[in-house]
Amino acid sequence: MSAPLAANARPSQPGAALWIGATVAALVLWVVLYSQLEPFSIWFVGRLPVRPGAHLHEALSFFALDTPKVLLLLTVVVFGMGVVRSFFSAERTRAMLAGRREGAGNVAAAALGIVTPFCSCSAVPMFIGFVSAGVPLGVTFSFLISAPMVNEVALGLLLALVGWKVATIYLGFGLAVAIVSGWVIGQLHLEGWLEPWVRDLRTAAVDLTAQSLTPVDRIRAGLDAMRDIVGRVWLWMILGIGAGAVIHGYVPTELLASIMGRGAWWSVPAVVLIAVPIYSNAAGIIPVVEALLGKGAALGTVLAFMMAVTAISAPETVLLRRVLSLRLIAVFIGVVTVGILAVGYLFNALI
Amino acid sequence: MKDVKVLGPGCKRCAATAEMVEAEARKLGVSVTIEKVTDYARIATYGVASTPGLVVDGKLVHAGGVPKPEDVRSWLKES
Numbered sequence: 417m418s419a420p421l422a423a424n425a426r427p428s429q430p431g432a433a434l435w436i437g438a439t440v441a442a443l444v445l446w447v448v449l450y451s452q453l454e455p456f457s458i459w460f461v462g463r464l465p466v467r468p469g470a471h472l473h474e475a476l477s478f479f480a481l482d483t484p485k486v487l488l489l490l491t492v493v494v495f496g497m498g499v500v501r502s503f504f505s506a507e508r509t510r511a512m513l514a515g516r517r518e519g520a521g522n523v524a525a526a527a528l529g530i531v532t533p534f535c536s537c538s539a540v541p542m543f544i545g546f547v548s549a550g551v552p553l554g555v556t557f558s559f560l561i562s563a564p565m566v567n568e569v570a571l572g573l574l575l576a577l578v579g580w581k582v583a584t585i586y587l588g589f590g591l592a593v594a595i596v597s598g599w600v601i602g603q604l605h606l607e608g609w610l611e612p613w614v615r616d617l618r619t620a621a622v623d624l625t626a627q628s629l630t631p632v633d634r635i636r637a638g639l640d641a642m643r644d645i646v647g648r649v650w651l652w653m654i655l656g657i658g659a660g661a662v663i664h665g666y667v668p669t670e671l672l673a674s675i676m677g678r679g680a681w682w683s684v685p686a687v688v689l690i691a692v693p694i695y696s697n698a699a700g701i702i703p704v705v706e707a708l709l710g711k712g713a714a715l716g717t718v719l720a721f722m723m724a725v726t727a728i729s730a731p732e733t734v735l736l737r738r739v740l741s742l743r744l745i746a747v748f749i750g751v752v753t754v755g756i757l758a759v760g761y762l763f764n765a766l767i
Numbered sequence: 768m769k770d771v772k773v774l775g776p777g778c779k780r781c782a783a784t785a786e787m788v789e790a791e792a793r794k795l796g797v798s799v800t801i802e803k804v805t806d807y808a809r810i811a812t813y814g815v816a817s818t819p820g821l822v823v824d825g826k827l828v829h830a831g832g833v834p835k836p837e838d839v840r841s842w843l844k845e846s
Contacts, residue, residue, distance in 0.1 A: 430839070505817065505830070505831055506816040506830070506831055507815070507816050507817065507830055509816075510816045525795035533831060533832075534816065538776075538778075538817050538818050540776065540807055541774075541775075541776065541807060541811065541815065541816065541817065541818045542816050542817060544807055544808075544810075544811040545811055545814070545815060545816025545817070546816060549810050549814070549816075613808055614808075617808065617811055617812070640832075640833075644780075675796050718786075738807060739807065
């Protein structure tokens with residue numbers, strides 16, 4: 417196809433300038449709204465018939481500030497993520513990883529996990545698609561661990577609500593857990609533990625990236641992601657903020673510090689054990705993280721909790737059972753759990 | 768007659784894709800057979816790694832999300 421013809425294939429994208437202008441205007445409006453959140457929440461809670469300093473007042477303040485704040489942050493982060501992700505696709509990531517050796521492949525897979533579109537509902541087709549196209553099993557696992565755990569939503573919200581240091585630490589250690597866990601699984605040579613039909617399946621890695629996108633297409637991809645993801649996670653988010661508000665308002669600092677503080681050696685395995693079956697996404701868990709840290713919980717313990725909640729979830733495991741044997745699932749959960757425990761202990765010891 | 772297959776394990780977006788293909792085909796007056804492929808092994812044989820995927824006359828044209836209506840129209844018109 418010649419170049420002019422290709423241009424004609426997408427004839428009318430009128431008002432590209434309009435789209436970009438509207439996006440900039442929306443971002444400016446966003447900044448204005450965001451800057452007014454704190455005065456608004458103080459004014460709002462001040463009008464409620466609760467005594468300042470009471471537990472309920474504390475909890476309501478947290479809720480009134482965090483709900484619009486997380487919602488606004490989530491909206492803009494997910495929009496940005498949609499735009500970034502329009503440059504990547506699962507198929508292109510797979511093409512980059514196919515035939516990679518373990519080691520470098522694990523690092524690449526974990527890094528691509530940050531930016532490649534992923535949802536736990538498509539974990540299984542993705543897993544099969546990767547393995548059948550010749551991506552090594554351990555490399556596939558590095559991707560599968562990193563994608564739900566270290567993503568832009570988690571990083572963006574951590575950055576805004578908790579601070580850049582914690583976000584950077586989370587990024588570094590999340591990637592480390594994904595790389596090392598995948599590498600270990602690769603070294604165990606468990607290909608024989610895949611369900612037989614998966615093992616025997618061989619497909620060519622197709623690449624559909626011929627579809628070229630215009631800037632307007634990318635803005636629309638961002639808007640689509642926004643509608644899709646905000647629509648899916650807002651309830652989790654409200655529940656998470658509610659839990660955070662209760663912790664913030666009612667849980668005594670001394671009690672929490674004695675349970676989740678650095679002094680309690682057993683708290684890391686305890687929170688991981690609690691977190692593994694819990695399913696939530698990053699948007700739901702970060703308000704809880706924020707409240708726990710505010711109450712004197714140790715950073716390592718809280719990070720371990722967050723990683724365990726996002727990396728391993730019961731629904732995803734049930735889906736993966738279709739393609740993995742129970743033994744392989746057990747190894748997967750075991751290796752990731754050990755990795756997360758190590759992060760928790762390491763942190764509590766270092767800081 | 769266009770043979771369209773929607774690849775996906777039965778998620779919401781897969782159903783939305785199938786409905787959209789049907790609606791666009793009706794608008795264009797193209798007759799289509801739409802099959803939803805939900806079996807993971809068959810999905811994988813088309814080479815997709817993300818769903819929903821779309822196969823028109825045996826050729827994979829799209830993967831990883833609900834396609835755009837204008838793209839669907841162009842795939843249905845191609846002969």
